[in-house]
Amino acid sequence: MAKPAFFERAAGLAHLLRGSARPGRPIVAVTASAEALATAACAAFALNAPIFPLDPHLPEPIAKNLLDQIGDCLVIGEGRSVSTEAILAAEPAAAPKFSPPRGPALLIATSGSSGRPKAVVLTGAALAASAAASAKITSLRAGDRWLACLPLFHIGGFSILIRCALAGAEAMLHRGFDAERVHGALVEGRITHVSLTPTMLAQLLALQKPAPTGLRHALVGGAALPTELAHRAAEAGWPIQPTYGMSETCAQIATLPRLPPDWRTGKVGRPLEGAEIALTDDGRLKVRGPMLMHGYANPEFSPGDGLSDGWFVTNDLAEISPEGDLTILGRADETIVSGGKKIHPAAVEFLLAQCPGVQTVVVAGRPDPVWGEIVTAVFSGPASTEDLLNWCREHVASPFRPRAAVRLDASPLLANGKPDRLKLRELARRRQPEAGLIG
Template sequence: MTILMRAVEFSGRASAAGEILRARGARRDRPIAVLTRSSAALAILAIAAATLEAPLFPIDPSLPASIQADLLRQAGDALVVDDDQIVEIQSMIASAAGAPLAYAPPRGPALFIATSGSSGAPKAAILTGANLAASAAASATITPLDPGDRWLATLPLFHIGGFSVLARCAFAGADLVLCDGFDPERTRSILAAERITHVSLTPTMLAQLVAQGPAPRSLRHALVGGASLTAQRAHEAAALGWPVQPTYGMTETSAQIATLPRLPEGWRSGQMGRPLPGVEIGLTADGRLKARGPTIMRGYANPDLEPGDGLRDGWFISNDLAEISASGDLSILGRADDVIVTGGKKVLPSAIEDLLGACPGLGRFTIVGQPDPLWGHIVAIHYDGAIPPRELLDWCRRHVAGAHRPRAAHRIERFPLLANGKVDRIALRRLALRRESQTGAGGKNDPAAGDF
């Protein structure tokens, strides 16, 4: 479903929804937890919560019940709204109308939003209205957004990559186009039919759209982030007119820390340029990126809304390894917990991913370390493309040297992705454990190359 959202069209409904929520116990500073996949409902309730000066807490309803319960525990005394209650609210506000109402979140806690949980249990970060406003203003210095522009939100609003689009459009007076779920053919059609000027994508989404052909003429900005973007994929997209802007950020930083205004010639994976205005960056002793400034979260959620949880002297210390050049340019090397030690040598998956970008028939893929009795770990590929595992390993022998060369390849029937397009590494680990239990030590199947 595709919905063009303008303030004048749904502000009346948001105001009415706010009164209903107030009658059900919503109040200032009490989080309103909303469990729905409907982007339209979340957009309306985001504005409704803002009128009450209550933080919104959008939660992915497809998460396991135990994780939902843990997120709600982190939020303390939250008012919970699920799809059944949303249907009831929508029936009560269907005919409501009113003057335009801009999204005006409270300066204090305005948004509880869960981290992706791609490699562990999600945490809820508390973002203030001041955080969201500072992030939108900083983003606009690199990616200008004006009234009349249209930003397609392809990511769900219960992830920061989706919600930040809503905030940017509201602050700028631009149009927000919401789309529940991502389908490459439908999205390509929406981009052209709705004359979209801005879009946020993951690398996987970009690849699927590029396969549909050149970018529509209206599109001026395509922010690509959330996962490692290979140079091969980026330059192929740029050659077809896609206005690729590599971007990097986290939930804890209100989305972007750094974004390139355009794809430079000779760009390499991980290069992000200077940080956005107001964002200060540095490195820890072990090479992890740290950041502070007006876009950094208030802290992780806790029932008393106490600030500072997860921060150190105002710094948020990420788990991403990075380099900062003498001129201040940022390059992301990969996650610290993704480093593979094979035969005593440290290997970063991002360096391998760039090399594999030229392999035909690979499809979506990720690099992980696979336990090995001789080397400690070996480099392994999980992928969903057409190339058979043994042919893929033969290609790697010819094109990838030394410790970086993958020595195991596993084709996956359905590549596990989270709702925000990131690889679900927990699901990958489960698949790997299942494979090991099926093959075992000395089993008949070749553990170095197979399908599962």
């Protein structure tokens, strides 16, 4: 199979950067162009330098903080002497071998869904281990095509490049997500694999078009996948695979090979080959294995920052069955304490997703002088706040029942398609005039 254009263009870009890049020091690519980011990554690897793809829409203080975390680096892309246009205009030549450095190879910013983003350092060895484990659960092989419509400056998107390059498959790059365009590509582009967020999947189903017949694997992750949405997609013929991962583990850490009939939100199956999972005393998931990060970034790239005895302790509450199957319950820092009772938002979100007229929903706590917090639903869809709260009175047990609701025309999302939970929690905590409220 012919290599994508960015491979050949990378040779010209590597030649252009050779006098400025320092082996072992990051090349930061600040651009929204997927083609430019892929070109920069291949060029950086050819120069034995780590690549750091960075979202150009980050607020300036956050972008500066991320650059401060990594120290000496070469920045290219928007607003730089080597611009996005210059990257895309690099003279094609014989494609360099795609071989990430064995040491630090990729820096990736965490999503910042629960705080200020951190730069994660991933080694070439970790990327290779992750890609190999992923290929087994997704049967990725030479000649396959993986549609990359997630941003490459997040691990869910960038990992597709690594998986495809190491398996001899082809990464088909899209800038941004447009449901019509993506569905057309899935049908006409001989696509075998795709990675989606639940919001993307919902938009594709809303088109009411047949599932692509050549698609073998549709990985859905990045946020909790509602049970109803997953089953509706499976019944329509989509090969759904709920998946779970994070920047600190090169993306996937667990993925179901298929959607079982009794599947429920949060179930993601056994860990990928080589990965180990366990629980802390307070129920948080911890992971270790060859795909684990080198550590959070520091100017010296010293290993281990953010790790404890070889484990990475996540902020996700989880259950592990006696058979080793993993279920994600929700974020530890999002637990609502109402009247002394601990409530996991994911459990309530699962119930509310079944309410007619609710398309997306996030649950958070609103401060209350009597109860400590009251369960609050922030949702989008044609239902009104009164519709939702009335439905809850009949279908949701009292301890879990939302006492307030905020309706949005559209749920705010991060660049990687995840719900912006910080913004949603902020909305939930406000007593807005349009919010429904019951005592």
